[in-house]
Amino acid sequence: MRQAIVAHSIQKDFNSSEIIDVDTTKGAGKDIWDKLSQQIPVFQLFKTDRNNNDADAEIQDPLKAVTKQTLKGELAGKLDEITGRVEEEAKKQAKLTLDKLNEMDPDLAHQLTPKFSSPKWENVFKFSLDTDTVPLNKRGSGTRRLILLNYFRAQADKQADEEHVTDIIYAFEEPETAQHADHQRMLMQSFSKISQQLGKQVLITTHSPELAGMLNPDGVRQIEHTSEGQTHVNNTPDLMKVAKDVGMLPNIVGLPGRLKMAIFVEGPNDVQFLRVILMNYCPQIFENNDTVLIPVGGGAFQHWLSLQILERLNPVKFYLFDNDEAGSGYARKVENAQGNAKNVYVWSLGPIEFYFPYSYYSRAIESVNHSREVNQDDGAGILTKLATDKFHDADYKKDIEPLKNNLWSDFKRVNVDSEKKKQFLAEFKNDPMINTELQQLSDELCKAYKRD
Structure with a gap:
């Protein structure tokens, strides 16, 4: 009987609108x-x-x-x-x-x-x-x-x-x-x-862009009526078009009153790294879509301070710098500009590459050493691989800087592979030193974000 039903279904071109009523109030x-x-x-x-x-x-x-x-x-x-x-x-x-x-x-x-x-x-x-x-x-x-x-x-x-x-x-x-x-x-x-x-x-x-703007844009759907009188659900709507349809502007980070916190970091790599970390350690500062990470490294940083570019938007400003000569210089500029070191955080270990999980360091050094062995004429020596407990005390110039490109190249996969992101974050949790510092940073960011 089942084979006959299947064969009949295959042979018949069923119309998608065909409905067969089955009485579910009695019998089978x-x-x-x-x-x-x-x-x-x-x-x-x-x-x-x-x-x-x-x-x-x-x-x-x-x-x-x-x-x-x-x-x-x-x-x-x-x-x-x-x-x-x-x-x-x-x-x-x-x-x-x-x-x-x-x-x-x-x-x-x-x-x-x-x-x-x-x-x-x-x-x-x-x-x-x-x-x-x-x-x-x-x-x-x-x-x-x-x-x-x-x-x-x-x-x-x-x-x-x-x-x-x-x-x-x-x-x-x-x-x-x-x-x-x-x-x-x-x-x-x-x-x-x-x-x-x-x-x-x-x-x-909802008809309120304010409410919809609190969610991830990927979660927004638009219900539209077609010219044929049908109802259509648009799963990837143009948010500006949605806002126009309801007669209001969408909740865009950067409009007056919509930016609550600006976190300044040194470079674009820091933005990618911190977005993954902070979304895990203090997601509450991103829930309302009113926090932005801004890379300000190089000579442009002085202009961000002196021109007061975000002053009219009145966000909480938080500064996060590497614990090295450049980072110390940025921290001094902030202190001189605002008269105090409020909301300035300097990483304790050094440049941000020290905060990669040990497995990333291990893969990077093996890759670099393999390359140097193959290209023996490049004049570069084989790097000494540090033990897990020595990694945080490494000499940046000698042990970490040669691996910088490999570390960031490996990290890029984290943003496109959810499984790798889970493993990446799990390794942070298993490193007591880094986990403690990130918890501390999370607490300071939350306190700054909650200011009236």
Whole structure:
């Protein structure tokens, strides 16, 4: 039978719009759907419009979502067993009743058919949040949605590696409605944390570029209506076009009021390196899309200070320099320009190449030494490979500078290979000296970012 169905499907050119209805309320269709529904994600929609009733749906909905998620997990089999047992007993009693009725009134008995409806278990459990003052269902929309916001914050704080958690899709319509700007940011951060968990997805609809601008641009979709009257989802929209459609400017780093922090570093390599590191150690400073890394090495740095290029934007300025002669010079210029060394951080080990994982150093020196062995006429000697515990005390000029090009060439793969990035960051965590310093740098950056 299966082979015949497959052969028929291959031969027939099915139209994509062809729909075949299958009754999932009874018989085999119901049995199949009951099993399939346990495997598909829970979908929970939170609407902007609320119902003004005592049930307080806006508050009940998230609590019901927890119930549905729990009941679709490991309890599903037990509930099916309970339902089956009750149905079996009910039908057994119904049959006995009809048998007795048949003795007295056969015509009536033949008109009756036992019918059993499976319960919606999520409706069996009722929750409430009591208050001693004004009842929640009498409070304003903002307060009610604030409770909803904190439901999502609670979800975001749960352990991402929980076992037996059912997949769930949260759909939230216009989360900016009736909320203070600070609450909107907190909500978007919670959404972001939820979406990073395995088996979780968050869909948000909004007309606010401010809200959309808090997310990674890759996560923005545009819903468009075609000239044929169809609805089209554009997965790679032009953000400027999106902003024009809703009549507002997008949240672009660099516009007045949109730049919160500028981190100045010496060169473009530092920008690439730090973006990977800081996104792991202090991601909170990048969550609102208002932090930028700026390379200012060479003679141009003095102009950044004297011309006060970013002064009108009023960002927090943070300076991060190598612990070498050039870096010390930059640090002195900042101190002279602003009268103090506030928000100036100098790496403790030396130039930033000292912060590469030891495996990168090991590959680089092996590659350079191999090249020098092959090209014996270049006059360069074989480099001595340092042990793991000596790497941080290396002589930069003699031991590290000859490997500089190899180190950065190897690092470029980190930005395009997610697996290499994971390994790269894991090695940082396993190096106590570097990990401690990066934690310290992260703390200082966060303190600077949070300034009022």
